[in-house]
Amino acid sequence: MKTYILACITAFVCILAPDIFTTFFVATEETPYRWYSHYESLVFLAIITASIVAARSLPLKLCLMSLILFFQLTQLVHFSYYGTFYSQYSIGYMFSEMGDFIAGTQALLVLIWPSLTVCLLSAALIFAVLIYHHKTAKQPLTNIPAYMLCILMMFPLIKSLYHYNDYKPSAKQLAIRCGLYSWSSYFSMGYKTKDTKEYAPYTLSSQQPMVDNLVLIIGESANYQRMSLFGADRDTTPYLKSLVHSEQFHHQLAFSSSVATQYSMGYFLNGVYEPDNAIQMGSKGANLFKIAEQNGYEMHFLSNHTIGAQSQIYRYGQFHTWIDKSMDASQQWQYDKGLVDAYLKERGAKRTKQFVVLHTYNMHTPYTDNYPEDFQVFPPEGDDASGLLKGNYDNSLKYFDHTIEYWVDRLTKELDGTTLIVYVPDHGEKFQGDAQVSHAQHHKGSNGDEHKHAHNHGDGGWHGHGFLDIDVATVPIFAISVNGANHALDAFKSQLGCISSHYKIHHALASVLGTDIINPNQQEDTFYISGLSYYGAAGWIEGHFPEHEFLCNIRQQQMRTTSAY
Numbered sequence: 294m295k296t297y298i299l300a301c302i303t304a305f306v307c308i309l310a311p312d313i314f315t316t317f318f319v320a321t322e323e324t325p326y327r328w329y330s331h332y333e334s335l336v337f338l339a340i341i342t343a344s345i346v347a348a349r350s351l352p353l354k355l356c357l358m359s360l361i362l363f364f365q366l367t368q369l370v371h372f373s374y375y376g377t378f379y380s381q382y383s384i385g386y387m388f389s390e391m392g393d394f395i396a397g398t399q400a401l402l403v404l405i406w407p408s409l410t411v412c413l414l415s416a417a418l419i420f421a422v423l424i425y426h427h428k429t430a431k432q433p434l435t436n437i438p439a440y441m442l443c444i445l446m447m448f449p450l451i452k453s454l455y456h457y458n459d460y461k462p463s464a465k466q467l468a469i470r471c472g473l474y475s476w477s478s479y480f481s482m483g484y485k486t487k488d489t490k491e492y493a494p495y496t497l498s499s500q501q502p503m504v505d506n507l508v509l510i511i512g513e514s515a516n517y518q519r520m521s522l523f524g525a526d527r528d529t530t531p532y533l534k535s536l537v538h539s540e541q542f543h544h545q546l547a548f549s550s551s552v553a554t555q556y557s558m559g560y561f562l563n564g565v566y567e568p569d570n571a572i573q574m575g576s577k578g579a580n581l582f583k584i585a586e587q588n589g590y591e592m593h594f595l596s597n598h599t600i601g602a603q604s605q606i607y608r609y610g611q612f613h614t615w616i617d618k619s620m621d622a623s624q625q626w627q628y629d630k631g632l633v634d635a636y637l638k639e640r641g642a643k644r645t646k647q648f649v650v651l652h653t654y655n656m657h658t659p660y661t662d663n664y665p666e667d668f669q670v671f672p673p674e675g676d677d678a679s680g681l682l683k684g685n686y687d688n689s690l691k692y693f694d695h696t697i698e699y700w701v702d703r704l705t706k707e708l709d710g711t712t713l714i715v716y717v718p719d720h721g722e723k724f725q726g727d728a729q730v731s732h733a734q735h736h737k738g739s740n741g742d743e744h745k746h747a748h749n750h751g752d753g754g755w756h757g758h759g760f761l762d763i764d765v766a767t768v769p770i771f772a773i774s775v776n777g778a779n780h781a782l783d784a785f786k787s788q789l790g791c792i793s794s795h796y797k798i799h800h801a802l803a804s805v806l807g808t809d810i811i812n813p814n815q816q817e818d819t820f821y822i823s824g825l826s827y828y829g830a831a832g833w834i835e836g837h838f839p840e841h842e843f844l845c846n847i848r849q850q851q852m853r854t855t856s857a858y
């Protein structure tokens with residue numbers, strides 16, 4: 294009995310250790326990581342440990358413990374990277390963009406290794422204790438508690454098969470518990486759905502198209518604070534910066550509709566305003582491709598992403614060109630720059646009435662994979678992990694700037710008639726310590742609570758994208774008029790507001806293409822940023838433009854700085 298109790302205590306302490314360690318390693322301001330204030334979590338953990346240690350079958354023992362430790366390791370690694378535990382929606386997102394997910398995780402090992410190491414060390418120790426105790430145990434062991442534990446662990450799954458499941462993990466709980474609930478909710482997703490909220494339908498009316506050609510460049514993981522176009526010290530975007538005072542150029546900031554590629558693309562290209570308007574999303578009634586087709590444009594879609602990122606965009610129309618990275622067997626391009634060459638190769642004789650969408654991948658993690666070596670010009674910004682990432686991100690921006698210059702040059706020569714080139718990123722990219730909007734503003738979550746986001750070491754947040762955070766949704770946009778499209782540029786920018794949103798940009802693009810959209814549900818001052826779901830199930834942020842007007846000044850300041858030269 295004494296060895297059993299000793300083994301239980303050792304295992305219990307070892308399981309708890311990574312959670313405690315992460316508390317110190319990842320200090321959060323606004324959502325304190327207080328597993329210890331939830332006594333039921335500790336009781337839950339004690340029951341788990343006692344049942345597993347008592348199991349007579351060694352494989353059963355090791356399998357159960359592996360499952361428990363899998364929940365813990367994955368949640369703590371996610372936590373040390375994003376500052377939150379993953380939900381069922383994050384799991385869905387991970388499976389749908391597996392390639393991006395693996396690449397991103399590898400690149401961010403520099404941030405997650407402490408949690409990962411502690412989890413693996415404690416796991417090794419736990420398995421050693423289990424095996425040692427199993428071999429030396431004198432008292433009879435029994436599988437009954439372990440079987441009961443299996444049944445107990447099925448409860449969250451069974452429950453979510455019977456009730457609509459809106460589970461959101463809390464950082465105040467143990468990682469193991471959140472892992473169990475998130476996976477249970479993931480497996481039951483779609484069995485029980487919430488009643489669809491009904492909104493008044495959008496109406497569309499036709500006007501005269503404003504341009505002969507519209508080129509929409511969809512950006513990836515764009516951080517305006519790293520761009521010299523928006524005042525960064527390093528000259529990461531010299532070409533774009535040189536255009537600042539041109540009549541043919543406009544740049545500003547906007548909020549993206551979501552925080553991960555596929556959801557942002559879905560909301561943006563379908564022009565859906567309300568985060569839970571499943572009917573509008575499903576109907577694709579205001580889809581930009583549909584609008585372009587109705588107005589007589591020839592459609593070309595070229596993407597450096599694989600198909601997973603495009604699941605909610607319209608492709609039922611008559612596309613002249615539809616190529617994405619997974620389909621490009623001939624490998625016409627390695628980096629983004631080749632997208633325009635591929636477009637020019639694929640398109641027919643028609644040089645006008647073109648609607649071209651170029652879906653870029655550059656600036657996605659791992660940054661170094663998405664630009665040629667010649668662009669490795671900026672050193673890391675400091676010795677830490679974040680400084681290394683910033684250095685590589687800056688190189689990635691330099692390549693982006695070069696790509697845009699090349700594209701504008703080629704498209705100017707190869708397209709006939711007035712052409713508007715518009716750049717809109719899918720979402721931003723957050724760097725540790727660079728929080729701006731979330732620091733300055735409180736905002737409302739979908740549950741109606743005012744909240745601010747968790748901050749790493751109090752210095753402003755987490756790295757990357759894919760988590761619901763207003764900084765991740767703050768993006769730079771720009772537009773360039775070519776061959777006399779200034780009237781279209783003026784009309785376009787007059788619809789944006791000094792700080793814009795994907796939704797407003799979508800409307801402005803639709804009217805450039807010749808269709809005005811009226812949404813009776815729209816509130817002029819309000820915008821939404823959706824979590825990792827198309828229908829609002831993963832929550833959203835409700836923001837108000839007037840509270841963010843300080844962002845309007847960033848562009849003004851930069852224009853003043855560059856005119857001082």
Ligand SMILES: [Zn+2]
Binds near residue numbers: 513514555719
């Ligand atoms: Zn993206």
